[in-house]
Structure formats: C-alpha cells, structure tokens
Amino acid sequence: MLGGGLLLAVAVVLAALNLRPVITSVGSVLDEMRDGLGASDTWAGVLTTLPGLCFAAAGLAAPALSRRVGLRTAVTVALLCASVGLALRVLNGPFVMLGGTLVACTGIALANVLIPVVVKASFAVRIGLMTGVYTAALQLGGALGSAVTPSLEPVFGGWRGALVSWAALAALALGVWFVATRNEPSLHEASSPAEGKPKRSLLRVPLAWVVTGFFGCQSCLAYIVMGWLPQVLMDAGVSRSEAGLLLGLISLLGLPVSLTIPAIAARRGSQSGWVVIHGAFAISGILGLLFAPAFSPLLWSVLLGLGMGVFSLALTVIALRAKDSADTAALSGMAQGFGYLVAAVGPFLFGLLHDVTGGWTASFGLLLAVVLLKVGFGYFAGRPRYV
The missing domain is CATH 1.20.1250.20 (MFS general substrate transporter like domains)
Incomplete structure (x- = not known):
C-alpha cells in the first residue's frame, strides 16, 4: 500500500480540476459556438448529451482497462485523452467539435472512475479526507469552467481560444501525474485482483x-x-x-x-x-x-x-x-x-x-x-x- 505523498495528492487534485470544465466551459459560449460553426440546435443537443453517455459507457469500461494496462497507465491514458480532445475540438467544424468532445469526455469519464481507486490504493488511512479534497476540486473545476470561460474570450481571441485554453490545465495534470507516479510501481497493479481471489461479477x-x-x-x-x-x-x-x-x-x-x-x-x-x-x-x-x-x-x-x-x-x-x-x-x-x-x-x-x-x-x-x-x-x- 502506498504512503500517499504530497506530490501524488497534488496530482489527484489537478486531475479532479479537469473533470468538469470540458462540460461546463461549453454552456457559457454554446450560442456563439453554434452560430460560429453554422450548426443547428439538434447539434447543440447532441453536444450536451455526449458527456452523460460517455460517463456511463466509460464507467463500465474503466475497471477492465485498469486491469489490463495497470492503474497508472489507465489514468495516464484518461488525462491524455482529455488534453488531446480539448485541443482538437476547436480546430475545425461542428463534426470535429463533436469528435474532440467525445475524446475529451471519454478521458474524464475514465478518470471519474479511476481516481477514487487511486485514493483507495494510495491514501488508505485518509480516504475521507482525500475524497473530500478530490470532490471539492472537482466541483471547483466545474464552477471555474462556467465562470471563467467568458472572460477568457477577449484574452485568447474568441470562444475557440477560450475553450482550448483548458487543454493547458489538462496537460499540467498529466505531467504532474506522470512525475508523481513514476516511483510508485504498485499503482501498476492497484486494480488487479488480490492473489488467490477468484474473479467475480x-x-x-x-x-x-x-x-x-x-x-x-x-x-x-x-x-x-x-x-x-x-x-x-x-x-x-x-x-x-x-x-x-x-x-x-x-x-x-x-x-x-x-x-x-x-x-x-x-x-x-x-x-x-x-x-x-x-x-x-x-x-x-x-x-x-x-x-x-x-x-x-x-x-x-x-x-x-x-x-x-x-x-x-x-x-x-x-x-x-x-x-x-x-x-x-x-x-x-x-x-x-x-x-x-x-x-x-x-x-x-x-x-x-x-x-x-x-x-x-x-x-x-x-x-x-x-x-x-x-x-x-x-x-x-x-x-x-x-x-
């Protein structure tokens, strides 16, 4: 069992900060996005429905991914998907926006499931405290996504720049996670069944x-x-x-x-x-x-x-x-x-x-x-x- 170091705690907090802005940042500029891309209300409805569908599908798939590649790699893949999806979705038209959002939402959906496993594995004696910190960071990220995105538009030249700026936060979380877990080999097996324990549903x-x-x-x-x-x-x-x-x-x-x-x-x-x-x-x-x-x-x-x-x-x-x-x-x-x-x-x-x-x-x-x-x-x- 891991000791749960400070850098790993920071990595968990940064990961949590990324789990909602991909969704909440859209709502405040959705009308501008729709008009700028020449999209329809149906397209906007699909865009806002994607997160819930990803949360459900990736939630069911995350444990299998973690067992196959290890917890550290699975979370790395999740944060990488979030970073890439956030960066790609503003590069072209409405279908690219949907594709990038799908990739980003898949990443955050996987992290939604896997970060509590990291807390269980690495902070066993502080589960309540770390879960509270993680949840607070998640909620703060959601609030920042909706509140800050409009003010980023004049800074980054419009809604595209405002949205893509959130990729920087995801990339920061990915970098800190990668460094914080490089000397934590047990995270590779954190979600593997205990030795001698039969698999069950x-x-x-x-x-x-x-x-x-x-x-x-x-x-x-x-x-x-x-x-x-x-x-x-x-x-x-x-x-x-x-x-x-x-x-x-x-x-x-x-x-x-x-x-x-x-x-x-x-x-x-x-x-x-x-x-x-x-x-x-x-x-x-x-x-x-x-x-x-x-x-x-x-x-x-x-x-x-x-x-x-x-x-x-x-x-x-x-x-x-x-x-x-x-x-x-x-x-x-x-x-x-x-x-x-x-x-x-x-x-x-x-x-x-x-x-x-x-x-x-x-x-x-x-x-x-x-x-x-x-x-x-x-x-x-x-x-x-x-x-």
Missing part, C-alpha cells in the same frame, strides 16, 4: 446494486437541479441573473461540505446518519420550492445545496464498501456506469411532466421520490459491510 452482489442506486439517485437529483432550477426560480418571479447566481451558490456550497463531511463520516463505522441528514436538507429545500418558491429562494437554494453535498459522501461510500483496489474499481465503475444512465433520464422526465401538466407539482413529486429513494439506498449503503 458485482452484478450478482446486492450491496453493489444498493451503492449503485445511491449514486444514481444523487446524480439524478444533481442533474435535475442543474438543468431546471433556474427555470423554476424564474417562473416564481426571480430574475435570470439571480437564478444563475443561486445555482452557482448551490455549487459553491458543495466545497465546504466536501472538505468536512467525508472525513468525519469515514471515521465512523456507519455513514447512514449523514445520508439521512443530507436527505432532510434536500427535502426541505424541495418542499419550499414547491409550496412557497417566492418566499425565500435563497433559503431553499441553500437547503438544496446542503442536501446535494451528498455527492462527496457517495464517493466515500464507494471506497469504504470495498475491501481492496480491485473491488473499488469494479464498484466505482458499476455505480458510475449505471448511475449516470439513471441520472440522464431524470431531467428528461422532470421536463416531460412539466410539459404534460403545465405546472411543477408533478415534476417536484418526481424529485421528492428520487430523494426518498436516495435516502433509502444511502441508508443501507452506509452500513459497515463489504461487497
């Missing part, structure tokens, strides 16, 4: 499906909120700019939660109580938005943001429910692969219910059901057992 393990349900429900909640909260708030009379700020506040609330709760929860035998607390915050925020959205949008957003902080806890649970790095890779891949498929359906159903009923009540009923399922799955996933 977690698809037959009930606890693995419970963890997958927990991760899927929390991801579904996050996708719905990120996609629909501004519209809900604007329908309640909140201005467009204020609605955007409130959504940003929800993202920022994840930082202190990620830096504190996982480290505390990991020191306890069970994490079920923390899941229930997060669920209570989320339910309170949802009920406020449903019955009195104009009363205090700030309060409801804060409560919802605290409830969505369960993402870092879900990643911690994945590491804690596995005995070794091989099981961590398999469980992380299963939970994220199937979980993101569940998450992709949520925003569609939320919007469909709104279109069919003409109001938000049925949509919020769906959201409450998702949170209750999340609490149920999370309660049992948080109990001290192993897959």
Whole structure:
C-alpha cells in the first residue's frame, strides 16, 4: 500500500480540476459556438448529451482497462485523452467539435472512475479526507469552467481560444501525474485482483446494486437541479441573473461540505446518519420550492445545496464498501456506469411532466421520490459491510 505523498495528492487534485470544465466551459459560449460553426440546435443537443453517455459507457469500461494496462497507465491514458480532445475540438467544424468532445469526455469519464481507486490504493488511512479534497476540486473545476470561460474570450481571441485554453490545465495534470507516479510501481497493479481471489461479477452482489442506486439517485437529483432550477426560480418571479447566481451558490456550497463531511463520516463505522441528514436538507429545500418558491429562494437554494453535498459522501461510500483496489474499481465503475444512465433520464422526465401538466407539482413529486429513494439506498449503503 502506498504512503500517499504530497506530490501524488497534488496530482489527484489537478486531475479532479479537469473533470468538469470540458462540460461546463461549453454552456457559457454554446450560442456563439453554434452560430460560429453554422450548426443547428439538434447539434447543440447532441453536444450536451455526449458527456452523460460517455460517463456511463466509460464507467463500465474503466475497471477492465485498469486491469489490463495497470492503474497508472489507465489514468495516464484518461488525462491524455482529455488534453488531446480539448485541443482538437476547436480546430475545425461542428463534426470535429463533436469528435474532440467525445475524446475529451471519454478521458474524464475514465478518470471519474479511476481516481477514487487511486485514493483507495494510495491514501488508505485518509480516504475521507482525500475524497473530500478530490470532490471539492472537482466541483471547483466545474464552477471555474462556467465562470471563467467568458472572460477568457477577449484574452485568447474568441470562444475557440477560450475553450482550448483548458487543454493547458489538462496537460499540467498529466505531467504532474506522470512525475508523481513514476516511483510508485504498485499503482501498476492497484486494480488487479488480490492473489488467490477468484474473479467475480458485482452484478450478482446486492450491496453493489444498493451503492449503485445511491449514486444514481444523487446524480439524478444533481442533474435535475442543474438543468431546471433556474427555470423554476424564474417562473416564481426571480430574475435570470439571480437564478444563475443561486445555482452557482448551490455549487459553491458543495466545497465546504466536501472538505468536512467525508472525513468525519469515514471515521465512523456507519455513514447512514449523514445520508439521512443530507436527505432532510434536500427535502426541505424541495418542499419550499414547491409550496412557497417566492418566499425565500435563497433559503431553499441553500437547503438544496446542503442536501446535494451528498455527492462527496457517495464517493466515500464507494471506497469504504470495498475491501481492496480491485473491488473499488469494479464498484466505482458499476455505480458510475449505471448511475449516470439513471441520472440522464431524470431531467428528461422532470421536463416531460412539466410539459404534460403545465405546472411543477408533478415534476417536484418526481424529485421528492428520487430523494426518498436516495435516502433509502444511502441508508443501507452506509452500513459497515463489504461487497
């Protein structure tokens, strides 16, 4: 087991910073991209759908890749794909943009699954702390992608330069990762099955499906909120700019939660109580938005943001429910692969219910059901057992 040096911790943080800007940097300049490339709204829809599909597919493929080439090489490939894809996607027309985005999203999807395995292998006695730091960096990267990209346009001569500038961050993460892990030979075997341990499929393990349900429900909640909260708030009379700020506040609330709760929860035998607390915050925020959205949008957003902080806890649970790095890779891949498929359906159903009923009540009923399922799955996933 590795000692988990400072340089490796920096490499993990830099990798995490790259796992969202490839997605969030697009949203702030999407209209300019579409017009500049002469693309259609259908093309824009495909572009914004690619990340979720990659997360699901690569999540299922990452454990096999890690077993075949080793954890260090697998993460290197992931960061290389992110760097190359980010650089290539702005070089030509709409199809090159789709191709480059596909390559970049494949890389970050692989890293999504593999970085928690690195934490398990290299920071075994600090799983909660490092998971919190990793999650905070991931959320910070997402916030920077959406907030900073517009201001980079005048610096780099337009949206192409602004988008390609994120390739530099990915290249930096790749370089630091390569240096930090060159003297860590055990990372080559971090996700290999333990000696004498028979190969098995977690698809037959009930606890693995419970963890997958927990991760899927929390991801579904996050996708719905990120996609629909501004519209809900604007329908309640909140201005467009204020609605955007409130959504940003929800993202920022994840930082202190990620830096504190996982480290505390990991020191306890069970994490079920923390899941229930997060669920209570989320339910309170949802009920406020449903019955009195104009009363205090700030309060409801804060409560919802605290409830969505369960993402870092879900990643911690994945590491804690596995005995070794091989099981961590398999469980992380299963939970994220199937979980993101569940998450992709949520925003569609939320919007469909709104279109069919003409109001938000049925949509919020769906959201409450998702949170209750999340609490149920999370309660049992948080109990001290192993897959």
